[in-house]
Amino acid sequence: MLVQAGRAAAPHADRIAARLDSLVRDPDDYLIERLAFALAGLGDVRVMPALHRLTVRKLLWRNGRHARALAALPAAELMPLLRRDLGADAADGGGNACALDVLATWGPDAAPAVPEVTACLEGPCAYEATRVLGRIGPPAAAAAGRLAEYATGPVRPLGPWGPDPRGPWHGVRMAAWAHSRVTGDDSLALRIYTADLASGLGSRVLPYLADLGPAAARHTDAVRALMDSPGAWTRVAAAHAWWRITGDPEPALPVLLGSVDPEWDGHPAYPTPRAVRHLGEIGAPAAAAEPVLTRLLERETRLGRPWESIRILADDAFTRTLTEALAGIGSHSPECPSAGTGRPHQHEYPWGT
Incomplete structure (x- = not known):
């Protein structure tokens, strides 16, 4: 407890x-x-x-x-212990996945562990290691060549299901994103995401396009179309990507507002927390969301269903999300923070494949 x-x-x-x-x-x-x-x-x-x-x-x-x-x-306190555990067995699965999850949360502060994380690219945790390297950014530039190979296909990591040659690796998009993060060169990632959009896989690349920001401007029409998707998660991701790419909140706001369920009970199938977070990032133009966000924050009923074993943590996280969003709406300028950089806040790096 x-x-x-x-x-x-x-x-x-x-x-x-x-x-x-x-x-x-x-x-x-x-x-x-x-x-x-x-x-x-x-x-x-x-x-x-x-x-x-x-x-x-x-x-x-x-x-x-x-x-x-x-x-x-503090990263400085845990880092020596974490690096030793990763370095002891880079082929380990579950333990390394947990350690890599911690490193991914630290972002650039995880840079001292680049050698151990890079070694994990060759094991069953290649996907998790790829995400960590992308979040570390330029200090992980030594891994750029391997990431490019994974993104373009000539080399395939073990992955959690073995080196299956029958289809592309499930982490291709993550590898392309990580390559752009460590090198500062978006061309490889844009080439891969453009192919995905052309083949009808746009929903899978929306988080990455959002991260690229204005560099993905050629895809605004495709992103705008996905804001009308029947899937709520896709609509929210598309609205966020639109705003990150264009800096224009107007088309995104109705989509995000419509995805905030005032009775949300913590069920993970619905994107209410993510929509709330994006509204907070947009800031002052999202002022119309304040009443519903305030009502959610002031509810007495805690989140969680009978099957949710960590409902207290979920409630704590959602409370922070609401509080930060309300603060953002009250204090942020209308300008999109990605303008000129294409880079989001640390917690907004891509989450999917």
Whole structure:
């Protein structure tokens, strides 16, 4: 329960740290693991001795849902431990995937781990490693050649399902995006995304076009058409891409507003949180969204369904999303932040394939 509490556990940080210290010789790794992730989620470096114990016992990266809490720790504190675990077995699957997830959250601060992440390109976590390298950006330029090979097809990584030659690798689009991020050259990515649009796969490249921003201006007609898609997630992604590329919020706002369900209960099939985030990024022109966002924020009913085992964390995350969006609408200028750069805030890097 403490792990699920997230930031709400902050008043109890001293008690959690003291309890961890008292368990230094306790054989109950399960309790240590839960307390450690709860304290790590608060960014409290007093957790480091417990994390060292868990990594020695091969327990630190076994639970991906909880391991994401480690991203709240300062990168400088966790980085040596994380790099050692990645370097120990670059062919590992689940453990490396969790560690790479943390590195992806850190973005450019993960640059010291470029050698270990690059090694992961050759194993079953190639997709996750590709995403991390893209988020790191230019410090990962040494991996550009391999990323280009994965994006264009002459070389295929192992991937989670083996080197199957019958079709393109599922991470081709991510590799193209990562190549553009580490090199600053968008031409390869645009060539691949243009082919996807021509073959009817536009919904899959919308996050990447949004990241490219004005550099993807040749595709505004295709993006505008996808704003009328029958799929809510596609409509939201297209509206966001339109705004990122053009800086014009007007066509995007009705789509995003229409995708904010005032009764959203946390069901992951609906894009309400993402629509809320995009409205906050647009800023002042999205002022019409303030009443519904305020109503969602002030609801007493917490998010979550019976099948949602981390509903407290989901509620905490959605509350932050709403709060940040309302602050953005009240304080941001109407100008699109991608203008002139084509680059979004860290949390808005592409999420799909």
